[in-house]
Amino acid sequence: MVPHLITALTGPINELEQRVLExxxxxxxxxxxxxxxxxxPFYSSVDLxxxxxxxxxxxxNLFPTGFNNLTQDMLPLSVQAAMASIEKICPEAKNLLLIPESNIGNSFYLSNVATLKRIFTQAGLNVRLGSLDPSITEPTSLNLADGNTLVLEPLVRNRGRLGLKDFDPCTVLLNNDLSAGVPRVLEHLHEQYLLPPLHAGWTMRRKSQHFKAYEExxxxxSKLLGMDHWLINPLTVAVSGHDLSAGAGLEALQxxxxxxxxxTRRKYKEYGIQEKPFVVIKPDAGTHGAGLIMVRDAKELTGRMSGTQDAEALTRLIVQEGVVTHERVNDAVAEPVVYMMDRYVVGGFYxxxxxxxxxxxxxxxxxxxVPLAFSQASQLPRLGEKPGSSGPNRFYMYGVIARLGSVAASYELEVTDPEAEVYA
Structure with a gap:
């Protein structure tokens, strides 16, 4: 199954692809x-x-949860990247404690956890799963759709170290985005590596900070390539300090x-684009696509904001230029998602x-x-080919833009690090 563009393959995307390859x-x-x-970031995924x-x-996303959607062919690269990442952080690492989300009833999510466990096991680590759920008081077996099982165990905190009974890890890997807050058991781990750091979770992280870093x-x-940065950057502004649930701040949002x-209209006119622009209004924190509103006119907001989201989401928002997607898989609308571990692109899917x-x-x-599947097996770019004619070339371009998102996340985490001495 080969996803394909339905837009004419002669426009700026092909020009961008050619410039990137050159x-x-x-x-x-x-x-x-x-x-x-x-x-x-230790690992990440970027929606394009x-x-x-x-x-x-x-x-x-700094707590990616779709590793089960990567193909078997992509896993060796994930293992190699995991090895490199762990060696850089803790060369003598032997044990890894993986802490997943608490939605253990979601079979797809559990498949993601199983894939992560497999990746780090094959990277040479003893991997066990610890649960933040207080109801998990003893080792609990969870059945997977493929017939395998996962075992969740209660966490054990011993002064500055976090582990399990008879299991003392060098590294603690979170696959929980901390949307519900930071549990005390994770705080002040002075003698272990906690990845990602606590301030990468949605308790403290803000999309506005990320997209500010991404614009930079x-x-x-774009200066390196001699092009307009708008071609790879969605215009984004933050709106905060108003309680929209009470009707206040609507005018500022509009x-x-x-x-x-x-x-956006000015840019469309500059490039001769006939699309009608729109914006996406998102909560400044959170994931899974919750609480998004698309509008083409500010007047559409009247009556749409109150009662639709929680109080926090209605006081901290971002307004982002909407970007349509003109990719299809079997005539269904599709968008690429690229997965990274450390600095390496390890795969992706639509x-x-x-x-x-x-x-x-x-x-x-x-x-x-649908895995990023192309007519050629190789994911390496095919230099010299006409833009738009090669899946691997398009995938390489996706990887470049996704890595820019990862660089932006590194900027963002540096600025928001509560232990940093200098703030931007």
Whole structure:
């Protein structure tokens, strides 16, 4: 199954692809220099939208939960990246404690946990699972759809170390985005590596901070390639300090919506784009596509905000330029999602939704996942080929943009680190 673009393959995306391929040595050197100065997230996934005229990230997840959607062919690269990541952090590592989310009734999520356990086991670590759920008071077996089982165990805290009964890990890996808050058992682990750090969780993390960092990264990268950074950057502004559930702040929100729409229209006119612009209003924290609102006119907001989200989401929002997706899998709308571990792209898939339009959120019930499968087995770019003719070339371009999201996440985590001495 080969996903394909339905837009004409002669526009800016092909120009961007050609420029990226021609600049490959300079791009890879640029990334190497960035990673000499900044620490990449331990793992991440980036949702991309390919409009045909623009390719941009719309979400960067620092607690990715879809490793089960990667193909078997992608797993060796994941294992290799896991080895490199662990060796850099804790070369003598022997034991890894993996702490998943508490939704143990979700079979798809459990398959993701099983895949992560497999990856790190094959990377040479003893991997066991610890649960933040207080109801887990003894080892608990969970049956997987494939007939295998996972065992969840209660956490044991001993002063500055976190582990399990008779299991003392060097590294604690969170696959829980901390949306519900930071449990005390995870705080002040002075003698262990906690990955990702607590401030990467949604208790403290903000999308506005991430996209501010991404804009900085996109400008630096675009200067290297001599192009307009708008082609890879979604315009994003933050709106906070107003309780929209009580009707306050609607005018301020509408003003920002008008501003982003006006800037987008000017760009569309500059590039001769016939699409009608829209914006996406998102909670400034949180994941899984919850609470998104798409509008093409600020007047549409009247009466739509109150009562739709929780209080926190209604006081901290971002307004982001909407990016349509013109990719299809079997005529269903699709968007690429790229997975990384440390600095390495390890694979990806298409999120597909048959009941959604090109300007709608695909991260919703009813979505399915199709591995990034191309007609050629190799994921390496095929230099010299005509833009748009090669799946691996398009995948390489996706990987470049996703890695920009990862660089932005490293900037973001540095700025928001509560233990950092200097704040940006």
């Amino acid at each position: 600049s490959m040595p300079a791009i890879e050197r640029w990334f190497r220099l960035e990673w000499m100065e900044h620490t990449p 939208r390919n409009a045909g005229f623009k390719l941009a990230p719309v979400d960067t 990264v996109a400008k630096k990268f 003003t920002q919506v008008d501003s982003v729409l006006s800037k 999120r597909v939704h048959a009941d959604r339009g090109v300007d709608e959120n695909l991260n919703a019930p009813g979505a399915s996942y």
